[in-house]
Amino acid sequence: MGVHWLAVGRATAAELASWHLPATVPEHGFNSEAVLALPCLQQLQEKQVLICRGDSGRELLAQSLEARGARVDALAFYRRHGASHITISAQADWVMVTSVQGWQALQPVLPAGCGVVAAGVRVAAAVQANHAGPVRVAASAHDDDMLAALNAGGSDR
Structure with a gap:
């Protein structure tokens, strides 16, 4: 069995690869739904999953994996902060x-x-x-x- 590394997108997969951790990335999509469609996440009875994520966001991934029988833990790796000052040119199309x-x-x-x-x-x-x-x-x-x-x-x- 062992550890399976998954990444939502290519940038995360590249970072994992730099640590010699080969990750599976969805071929299409860049979100939780695309990750949930991966074949390795379909049968999860008695499996353990660690989600490394931000300190906020959707709970779809965790909830769906639990519904498939996995024990899920989450570890916050970063904190999201709202932008304090955003400007967009009035000429922006x-x-x-x-x-x-x-x-x-x-x-x-x-x-x-x-x-x-x-x-x-x-x-x-x-x-x-x-x-x-x-x-x-x-x-x-x-x-x-x-x-x-x-x-x-x-x-x-």
């Missing part, structure tokens, strides 16, 4: 948002009519709930996906 928390920080200073590229449907739903401007949904928060959505044109909202 588009901004990119990779999380609901990011959207909450940007929303009050977003210029009228500015478009938003949202990383995935969950983030896009949060944006669309209180933004009248155009919204484009990226497949994930990966740079390539965000840029593809920005360059897509014609697929707003």
